[in-house]
Amino acid sequence: MSITIYVPGDSSAVSLGADRVATAIANEAAKRSLDIRLIRNGSRGMFWLEPLVEVLTENGRVAYGPVQTGDVAGLFDANFTQGGSHPLCLGLTEELDYLKKQQRLTFARIGLTDPVSLDDYIANDGYRGLSNALKLPQADIVKAVTDSGLRGRGGAAFPTGIKWNTVLNTPSEQKYIICNADEGDSGTFSDRMVMEGDPFVLIEGMTIAGIAVGATQGYIYLRVEYPYAHVALNTAIEKAYQAGYLGADIQGSGKKFDLEVRLGAGAYICGEETSLMESLEGKRGLVRFKPPLPAISGLFGKPTVVNNVISLASVPIILDRGGDYYRDFGMGRSRGTLPLQLAGNIKHGGLVELAFGLTLRELLYDFGGGSASGRPIRAVQVGGPLGAYLPESQFDTPLDYEAFAAIWAVLGHGGIVVFDDTVDMAEMARYSMEFCAIESCGKCTPCRIGSTRGYEVIDDIIAGRDLDKNIPLLRDLCNTLLNGSLCALGGMTPYPVLSALNHFPEDFGIKDKAEAV
Amino acid sequence: MTETGSIQSTVQAITTALKDKPGALLPILHGIQDALGYIPPESVADIAKTVNLSRAEVHGVISFYHYFRKTAPGKHTIHLCRAESCQSMGSKQLEEHVKTRLGIDFHETTADGKFSLEPVYCLGNCACSPAMQIDNEIYGRVSANSFDAALNEVEELA
Ligand SMILES: Cc1cc2nc3c(=O)[nH]c(=O)nc-3n(C[C@H](O)[C@H](O)[C@H](O)COP(=O)(O)O)c2cc1C
């Protein structure tokens, strides 16, 4: 019987040498005349262990990691193909604490299967949600999503069911589903992992969305920085068409849904939904005024659902298990699970999918194991480049949309970037302003001009010039951005800037906190 | 065929093949950049004509997006991540090393035409910061040493 070996094809694993390890394993097996089946699975999301090689044994999958090419011959010598012991052996994958403590709903299959195998997908509960949806009236599909309490995972946390309901109830001969796969937030990679590691779940989610609201065309707007995701999505889409899961007559239902991937071109602002639609229409990504809402007049002026990858990829399990099942996870008004991404200066960086409610501290230490450098964690940026920096005193905040809003912070897309005590927070604030200046679409003056002015002022502050004048000036600028911006790029850049200033005034040359005002 | 002639026919073939897609301009520009490495300024008029836009509009779109190039890139393009997670793991020092080693700044190409250096704002490899891409290859936990090794490897393959 052939031996099944898994080596992730996930781009982060590849960035650490997974392709070379896969080749070395194939060569070594050939040399030893061993019959192996090598599967390039998604990543389990434990990146300090990548490349994480797994072997299927009669007791389950046994993990070895991190494996480098130089380890491969030794692994064969240690009989790893039968789960043999070796210094890199981690035991049964499912028993690893990091995974065992998680609640993987959206990520249920990721790392388990061959991402582009439709058979694997179906054998592991895939397309059960669609099969249920095809038996339901449209309004009931939308109701299941509403009942689940799912809120948009792209950043704004708007209830997905309400958005769908608006599109369902806006009559039009053409409607669209757009998947926002621009994932521009630094410190985030959950969308990428889904697209590379389980592309069919996104395709299924979009298909259900299309049937629910009466949209026959879908677009995945994918950032060009993700070439691996591009290949995986296109491969999966082609297979879905061949098997009748996309196209004119989905599984004999008479329902139609077409799907195409479109590439962005390196503009952060095109993650904002109206800018994204301009871009899809072939224009510059200038943000549109709202109203009209995209749900009423979106892509090419037609009613359009725009949802994040994780929002859409959470739909199949909701339609499979029911809205209540999903809703039973979480706290307060934050229902279900959030795939958190532990990044930056963290020992155990990776993907942690959990019900809302755990504290940031538990995540940083119980999962993350503290900083990678071994130094104290000083600041944590949550929610991407427009998210606030949190000091140690706020680490006990539960991961919940409202709890974060209460401390003037955001959960956003769930990215968590950790900094140790060597960080200079004035430099980080400067970078936030610079990023805003680079990425501004240019439509409103505070954002376009104010951001440049912002990093110039911070340069003066860093140089120690006229603090009594420049600190209030920086605050003024932030107020103008907060109140005078059309979208959250200008409107939220003050979050990282002011949180850095308020929590770490000493980095701005302010010795007495009272002088920071 | 002359070089200009071949550029023109490539642009024409791609533009014609894609022009009927809804919102065709970005797919067209991607197609051209994939084929030629950049979008030659002299092709703007042809593109504009085929998709029924003004030259200013096409030019405006090309300029808006950081990814589209108006000049030919080096043989290999290095995208170095500048964003927060990579900064937390020393990307600023790495950036200095890369610039010194190549002798160029961001948005420049080495004199021998081998490498172009571009900034990128996150590659989704933030659990393995600092990160970079060389062409379509991705690298994680990049150090000065591993950068040099990657560069040598790419040069040898060339
Ligand atoms: C500057 C800016 C960038 C954004 N980038 C993204 C992004 O990369 N991905 C995303 O899903 N949403 C992004 N958003 C949020 C979208 O505008 C929108 O709220 C989201 O796609 C809706 O989907 P959801 O309800 O499923 O979250 C961004 C918003 C702003 C203001």
Ligand code: SF4
């Ligand atoms: S805030 Fe900035 S990015 Fe947003 S619309 Fe205004 S100029 Fe454009």
Ligand code: FES
């Ligand atoms: S911040 Fe550098 S890869 Fe994400």
